[in-house]
Amino acid sequence: MITLRGKLKKDSDITNSKNKDYNKRVSVRDKLLIKEVQEMEQTLPSTCQVKFHDPHSLHEFMLLIVPDEGYWIGGRFEFQIYISEDYNMVPPKVKCLTKLWHPNINVDGDVCLSILRQSSIDGMGWAPTRKLKDVIWGLNSLFTDLLNFDDPLNRDAADLFINDKESFQNKVKDYVIQYAKR
Numbered sequence: 001m002i003t004l005r006g007k008l009k010k011d012s013d014i015t016n017s018k019n020k021d022y023n024k025r026v027s028v029r030d031k032l033l034i035k036e037v038q039e040m041e042q043t044l045p046s047t048c049q050v051k052f053h054d055p056h057s058l059h060e061f062m063l064l065i066v067p068d069e070g071y072w073i074g075g076r077f078e079f080q081i082y083i084s085e086d087y088n089m090v091p092p093k094v095k096c097l098t099k100l101w102h103p104n105i106n107v108d109g110d111v112c113l114s115i116l117r118q119s120s121i122d123g124m125g126w127a128p129t130r131k132l133k134d135v136i137w138g139l140n141s142l143f144t145d146l147l148n149f150d151d152p153l154n155r156d157a158a159d160l161f162i163n164d165k166e167s168f169q170n171k172v173k174d175y176v177i178q179y180a181k182r
Contacts, residue, residue, distance in 0.1 A: 065079070072100065080094070088128045103147060104147065
């Protein structure tokens with residue numbers, strides 16, 4: 001004999017079963033990010049901070065870089081990082097939100113860094129073996145030892161550096177004071 005209570009219990013069991021199946025379906029990207037975000041946070045350079053607006057959305061976060069040496073010392077530079085569903089087959093998308101004078105970051109905030117390219121001439125482009133911590137360290141290095149004046153995204157900044165380092169340094173300082181002051 002079918003009772004209302006028995007039917008409700010059976011419907012509830014089916015619903016719970018579907019919810020369990022739904023909750024088990026986690027994308028490959030999200031599985032990777034759970035591990036990689038922990039590793040990234042443990043190996044973060046002292047000049048970097050990561051902020052998640054939603055702790056349940058590991059695929060989108062902010063990176064703050066506060067260089068403690070080099071031309072951009074004294075500035076605070078924010079980057080938005082977005083990881084698509086195709087991760088780790090494609091690199092994260094990175095945008096610099098702070099206006100700055102830099103040979104490898106243009107006025108629109110686009111970043112020229114080999115690791116962020118699907119394929120690159122130097123062979124240092126994105127590969128599925130790369131991790132988020134590599135991206136963070138690469139971005140941080142753009143303010144110290146990874147400056148590339150030979151293949152710049154901002155040609156004006158690179159030309160100024162090559163032709164007049166003092167003017168380059170002054171312009172960088174002006175931008176830091178105007179747009180990136182702590």
